[in-house]
Amino acid sequence: MSDPDHSSPSRIHWWLVIACAIVFAADFFYHRHLEPAVEQVEGIPGFYPIYGFLGIVLLVMLSRGLRAAVSRKEGYYDD
DSSP, rough: OOOOOSOOHHHHHHHHHHHHHHHHHHHTTSSSOOTTHHHHTTSSSHHHHHHHHHOOOOOOOOHHHHHHHHHOOGGGGOO
């Protein structure tokens, strides 16, 4: 098997980007029936995609910090 070229995005990457853009755009065209208490925040078009993206960014940043906190030097377990 040949090693894939990772320097440019693959075709599946672009299909996922297009799918995300369509779902984000669809949020502007349909009406959600929300409770009055949450309508001000959750009624913002694009709230859920933005909320999810920020959640994943936070998760990645926390995981990098956790990796630095619990990682050991190379050869630590060889003793």
